[in-house]
Every structure is written in structure tokens, then in C-alpha cells.
Amino acid sequence: MEKTPGKTGFSRRAFLKGSSAAAAATALATAPDVAEAHQVGTAVLAGPTVIVLTVNGKDHKVNVEPRTTLLEVLRYQLDLTGAKPVSGDGSSGASTVLVDGKPMMASTLLAVAVRGKKIETVEGRGGEKTPDAVQKAFVQYDAQQCGFCTPGFVVATRAFLDKNPKATEADIRGGLNGNICRCGTYANVIQAAIAVAKGGGNG
């Protein structure tokens, strides 16, 4: 499993591994700066806590509680409203984001649990002026109706094609099975994904 802790993360992590819980807690309590706040340790967090999340390549200081989900931070603190709250339990796929390159549901990830990981949202894939291949294909193939599920589909499609660049239609249908569209735009989503795959993953 690839691990991508913060810049100074690795040595500190190794240190914490070998130390007692109490020592780790003390070390963390005296570690106020941004780089340190990336770190993971056995300190027990309770109530509001400032943590740093790496989202779309930038570090953001955010104020969370242990119960705050990544989705809540993205939408209500960072104003990244692409990922959507739909099912609350991850079954809709609408809050799909990439965590260290893997597609996961922001609605079922605690913000404190993704410290030190690279989070990428649909906003990180470009936008109106600089759309990436998947976004272009979604526009070209009219792969959205109400659009609510679309950001989740775009991120999921990107993740799937990155891992399976030569995917067939059947592969794509299987791969995007975790995303639900209540308008039923599946046919166009699949066509868009096939077009990206045929273009070598870059449209």
C-alpha cells in the first residue's frame, strides 16, 4: 500500500510508532505548526480541533470535530460543492473523491482520518476553462440531466480509467456500478467513458 504522508511525515511517524501513547500525545500537543498538524498519532482528539487537509494539491487548515465528515469539510468549509450528499452511507456514489488516488466516498470518511492523505475532488480535475478529458466527454455526450450525480460519476470514471485504460464497455459498466443516477443517464455516461477509453484515456 502506497503511503503518502506529509513532507516531514515519515520520520515523525516512525518515531511515534516506537514511542508510548503518552509520549506521542505530549509530542502532538506541542506541535502547533501546519507541517506538524499533518501528523497522525495516538493522541485522543475530542471536540473542535484544527487539522490540515491536502485537497487538490493545497494544504487547508480546517476546524473540525472527530465526527465531521470529509464531505462536510469540502462543502461547508472549503466551498468545494462538487461532491454531493445523497445517501449519507456511501451507497449513491455522489460523494466520490480520490484519496491517495483511490475512489472513496467523502460521506463515509471522517475528516480526521484522512489527515496526511492526498484528496482530490472534481474541482481538481479542471473546470469550465480547462476541463479534463472525462469532463469534456461528459459534455460532448450529454452525460448529465439534473447533474446532481455528475461530479461523482466524473471522479469515478477518471479513477476507473486511470486503473483500466483499455476498459471495454462491459468493464466500464461494472466499474461505474457504485454510482447511481436517478435520471437514468447511464447510457450517455457509458458512451462518454468509452470515448475517453478509446482516446487512450485522454479524450
Added chain:
Amino acid sequence: MKAFEYAQPTTQAEALALLSPEPGKCELLAGGSDLVGLLEKMVLTPDRVVNIAEIDSMQQIEADEIGGGVAIGAAVHLDDALDSPLLAMYPAMMQVISGLGSMQAQAQSTVGGDLFRRPSCWYFRSGNGLLAGGGQMVALGDNRFHAILGNDGPAKFVSASRLAPALIALGATARVIGPTIDDEEFLPLEELYRTPSREGQRETALLPNQVVSHVILPPGEGTSGIYEAKHGAGPGDPMAAAAAALRIEGGVVREAKIVLGQVAPTPWVSREAARAIVGQRVTPETAAAAGRAAVAKAAPVRYRPSEGQHPPSGTVH
């Protein structure tokens, strides 16, 4: 969500030190794909959540030097398990992960997390407790996806783990640690599960301050596979599953372990099905006979849609 404390240990010893012996006070978090939804809906209201996904010693898949099989860390993510050449000798396990139907679930969920997935029973998921009124809500209400075996007590939910039937068929052992780091036992995986008889008990035999750190599989020498009967092509739970691990010699089954999933409050080891297939060649006819033997004693809870209550809206099916 109710507020809770959070800790993210990096060693097994630290994890155990953070747990409480009192049931319901602490929940273990791994991928979050099951737990966070239950916290969000206040079905679970722990005082502390301990994230065991970052414990290095539980993130590896290693060849088991002594037994010749493999030791799979409980915090191994399912997509990494699927890609591991060490696990290619366990087709039943690989088929389960491939069949999850959602790459997000594969990427986010862990092996240990799947073994402890809470039941999908809609009465449980809408906050009525695991037994839902001593089994009465299920008996009187919509019970289409409830237990057909092992359901004579108040527990009528079905075991939710997708991996457990396959891993039990493959002869898996759970390495259980706790309450202290010096406490270690190796439990046949089927013994991890038990049917609760009163509200407050869980569907596993673990103490609240014990953790499954690894799943150990013997060498995958025989033939194995799983069949999951699904409703449609979506990522939802199967309606029933059967895992089989067979040792076939000269075309004849010499040994068989057959485990049913999604049909009872625990993964259901069917000795009847195994007996029916041992000594036979596997053909559509003998396989069907084993299937009939597996469900011969099944007793579905009678479904009375006109008399009972309907499942609460907005619940998980």
C-alpha cells in the same frame, strides 16, 4: 452524529490500550464504509472511535512461513487484496471482492471491516436494535430478506459479511488480540460469529476490547468458488450466497466445506450440503442435490404484508 472522541493508533498495543471493556462505548473504524453511515444515522452512538486502519502491522499480506498459506492484515483494503498475487490461490475470496459491484467499496473497505459489517436488516438500520423487539418486528413486519436458517431465536437478521462465507470455506483462522497485548488467540473464523440471544449482544463472540488483527489462510490447494444470488446488477447485498471449497481427486469430491451467506444470523456452515457432495463427481445434478440439502431445514419467517408494518422509509435494503 453524536460527538465522540477519536484516536488513531499506529501499533496494535496502542489500539488495545484505547479500547473500553464496556460494550457500545468504543467502535473500531477501518475504511468507514459501514461504520460512518451507522454513526450518521445514530444507530451507533459510541463515546470513542478508534481508527485501526493506520496500524502498519495490520496493513500487509504476507506469506505464512509456518503454515504455507498467507496472513492478511485486517486493515488491508479489498482492492489491494484483489491485486495481491499471494491471494490468487483463493478464487472464492477473489470472486467475492470482484463481485462487490462498487470500486469505491473495494477501495475503501478493509478485510477486517468486512468481517465486522453490521447487518443490513432494515429494522436494525433504522434504530430498533439488532433483535428489533426480540424478533417481533421481523416476525410481524416485512421480512423478505431475513434469516431462513438459524432463526428460531429472537435474532432474525442475516450476517452481512461478504467475505466470511468464502474465508470460512477456505479454512481461515482469525488472530484475535486483547484485552492486553499479551492476549493472543487463533480462532477458527466460524467461531468468531455467534447468534445473539438478547438485545445488546453483538453478532460476534469478541469482547469489546478485542481486535481481529489478521486473517490466516491455509494454502489454497483445492478448488474454491462462491456464488452470490443478486437482485439486479447493482452493488447491493446478495439475497443469498454459497461458498464452496472442495478437494477433488480423480474427478470425485473427497472433502467439502460449504458455507452459506446472507441466510442466517451467522455465516452458515452446511454439513448437509458437504455430505451430499462428498463421494460424488460435481455435475449440475449433484450440485443441485447439495443445494437442496443445504436448504432442507430452512424455515423462512412467514411474510404477512397485509398484517404487518412496512419497513420504515429511507432505510437500507
